[in-house]
Amino acid sequence: MNATDAEITTLLRQGNLSNSGIARILRVDKHRVGRIRRDLSLPNVLPQPLTLEQKWASKTRPVEGGHLAWTGERGSASRTPVLRYKDECHTAAALAFRRRTGRAPEGYAFAECGFNHCVAPAHVDDEPGRQRTREQLRYLAGGQKRPAECVHGHDQAEHGKYESDGRAYCGQCKTEQRAALRAQQLEPASA
Known part of the structure; x- marks a missing residue:
């Protein structure tokens, strides 16, 4: 449906709708609404400020x-x-x-x-909140306290994390594994 200029003018004269709002209602181009607004010398509607x-x-x-x-x-x-x-x-x-x-x-x-x-x-x-919740889940499921260091010697007080099911893992090891995998994927294939 293509709205007439008269329909656009009617909504413009109500004074409470923006060009975009009228364009949405009538399914017309907002630039057309703006042109008609200027031709009628009607001021733009200030948006209602929301926090x-x-x-x-x-x-x-x-x-x-x-x-x-x-x-x-x-x-x-x-x-x-x-x-x-x-x-x-x-x-x-x-x-x-x-x-x-x-x-x-x-x-x-x-x-x-x-x-x-x-x-x-x-x-x-957030991340610390999720880790606290996951650690509690680990203990509720009968899991033990995670070791102070991972098998590669990373301090688990700094790098230790928990999966959503409470399983412990080393965040640093996971980061290094991902970096190695990306580097491997970027290497050109051997001839």
């Missing part, structure tokens, strides 16, 4: 089980929920973590509740 937290909340939807689904933008390759606000891009999970704790997350913030990309503040944790 970062209000904008975040407007992009969530409650889901059964206490989860929050993200209805906003997603990162292109990773499909990570993101929110653009005042020329900055935030992950929705980092904002959920900040909402719950009042501080920025250390490392990546995400939920391990089983609901894909959940942004419920109670479900989202």
